[in-house]
Structures are given as structure tokens and as C-alpha cells.
Amino acid sequence: MKKGQDVKQMLQRINDDVKYKKDYIVPLSSLYTEISKGSYPELIIQGEDVTRENKELSFTDHSLSLLCGKLDIGSRYIKKCLPISQQLAVQNLNFWIDHTKERNYMVRAYEKGDTKIARAILTDRYKRIDNDVIATKAINRMLDVGCEIKHADYDGDNLSITGVFPEIEGNVGTPQVDDIIQAGITITNNEVGGGSFKVLPFLYRLVCTNGMVAPSYVGTFLAKHVGKKVLHADDDTQGEESLEKMLDKITALKDPQIFEDLFGVFKASKFKKTSSDQIVKLAKQHSLTDDERAGIFTRLDKVYGDTFTVDNFSLANAVTNLANDDEMSESRARFFQELGGHIIFNASTLHALR
Secondary structure (H helix, E strand, O other): OOOOOOHHHHHHHHHHHHOOEEEEEEEHHHEEEEOOOOOOOEEEEOHHHOOOOOEEEEEOHHHHHHHHHHHOOOHHHHHHHOOOOHHHHHHHHHHHHHOOOOOEEEEEEEEEOOEEEEEEEEEOOEOOOOHHHHHHHHHHHHHHOOOEEEEEEEOOOEEEEEEEEEEEEEEOOOOOOOOEEEEEEEEEEEOOOOOOEEEEEEEEEOOOOEEEEOOOOOOOEEEOOEOOOOOOHHHOOOOHHHHHHHHHHHHHOOOHHHHHHHHHHHHHHHHOEEEHHHHHHHHHHOOOOHHHHHHHHHHOOOOOOOOOEEEHHHHHHHHHHHHHOOOOOHHHHHHHHHHHHHHHHOHHHHHOOO
């Protein structure tokens, strides 16, 4: 696994950010865009429904894409306009704001001094399950049930916490050389419409510090950010039930039987084979870069173009080992941990490539 952030410092940053994160429930007709001096236009929220003055927020690539989706226009076209003529992008956005059916939206903002950002434009049914209420409760419960925190990361929008149970382990090595796998938990959340709130089983290989997410299993907890319509963002308490379920799931994942079931599948993967042709197809299907594909072959002591077969255990470890690169983004590292899990636990992932 990548080296994560210091847990105490991460929690402090999360708590500090709460003061600057604001949500506004506004009708579409109260929004318009203006040219800015930056790379993206500004989003303006007209004052009568929010404050006495207009609120000016800078778009991010993500929030601009979300608005384009709400207006049913192509974000690729709008972003193609930006380097050439921000005016053209603004004209298109404002035209479609005026010609799209009226409804309320939740604008998630970050406002600290001169930094005023539109983090996301979401429906008024967006259910807030935010990182500040997840992080402390999740870590406290994980520690209470004997979980050792191995990785934590927070970037303002995304949260990731992973821990292991040192006393719950299995050996996939030989009588001469141990190869210990430990049970674990991984928790992820996104506050801006980029993914659900998840609690998943995790497997941690001590010999190489590879981590793997076990997908679609009985131990999984998933809460989508979709709920009832919200009239006033500050009154929304829909996420509280999800937090209680999270705590229950963390406790449940300490059950050794869950690990035994996963470990059995993991160990059996040593006897299932995948061809080099399937690996190439897998890389193409998941849009791996040439360097990432080459990295998998290198970790298998092969080069692209070789013809060979390899057991799924070795392939999954080659894939998850890519996630240990400290230069790799947190989201990309997570992708490889999940892809490794699919190789081990979802037979259809490779079977479809035959």
C-alpha cells in the first residue's frame, strides 16, 4: 500500500474544512455563469434565494462536468471551448440553463477567504454522508475492535481509511517460507457525487505490503448518496442511519469466518491460470496506460509480447503491487487494489476475456 497521511493530522484537516464547506439548495433559474480570469468560468448564484448578494464560485473540472450533465449537454464540447473562447462556453451554459426544465439543485461549495469553489452541483435528493462525521467514528470503532490503521487519506472531497486485524491471518506460503495474509477493512467515501459510501473487506499481504479489496461480498456495506428531497441543507439528517450501519459493519467484519471464506478463494487462485493474451485484453478493457501494462508484465518477470500463462494469484499481486507506487494518485491506487480483487474473486472478470 501507498504511504498514507498521519491519522491525527488528517482528522484535524477534516475538522478544519467543515467550517468552510457550505451547501445551497437553489433553483436552476438562480444560476448563471460568467467569464473569469482563471481556467474555468465562474458560477453565480443569484442572491434572493441564498444571500442578499450574488455568490461567485469558481468551477472545478468536476463541478463543470456535473452541471453539463444536469443540462444534458456534452462536457467535452464545453471544455474544448474553454482554451479558445471562455465566452463561447459561457454563452452555451447560460443558454441551456435558461432552456432546461426548472428544478432545485444542491450546490456544494468551499469558501475560505478568497478561495470560493463550486465543489459539485447535485440534485436536491443528494443524501449527505460527509467525511467529518465518518472519519472519527470509523477510526474509533476500528480501534475498539482491534483493527490497526494501515492507511488513511483525505483530499477535501474523498476519504479512504484502511486497517487490518493482526490476529486474523492465513498462510499461503510453503512449509519453508511463510506468506501471511491478514484480514482487514477498507472504508471510502466521496462528498461530491463521485461514488458511494462503502465499507468493504480487505486483504493485506505482509511480504510485499500489497492490499486488495474484496468486491461484492457478504461483508460489504454500501450507502448511496440518494435520499429524500432536501429543502434546507442544514436540516438534512438522512445520513445518520448510514453511520450506525457503518459501525455495525465494522464490528461484523472482525468475524473470522468472513476471512476464512475469502482466504479459501484467495488460496485457490494459485491453481487458476490466465494467459498473456487475456492480460493484454484486461489492460485494454480497463484503459490501463502502456506504462501500467508494462508494470504488470515486469512484476511477472515478463515483457509485453511474451506468450505465457500465469496463475491468478501472481497476476493479482502484480496488479495490486502497482498501487504501492507513492507517485500514483490515491484514486488510481485504489483502482488497482479493486482490480486485483476482481481478478481473485470475480471469475467472470477473466472468463469474459477468453
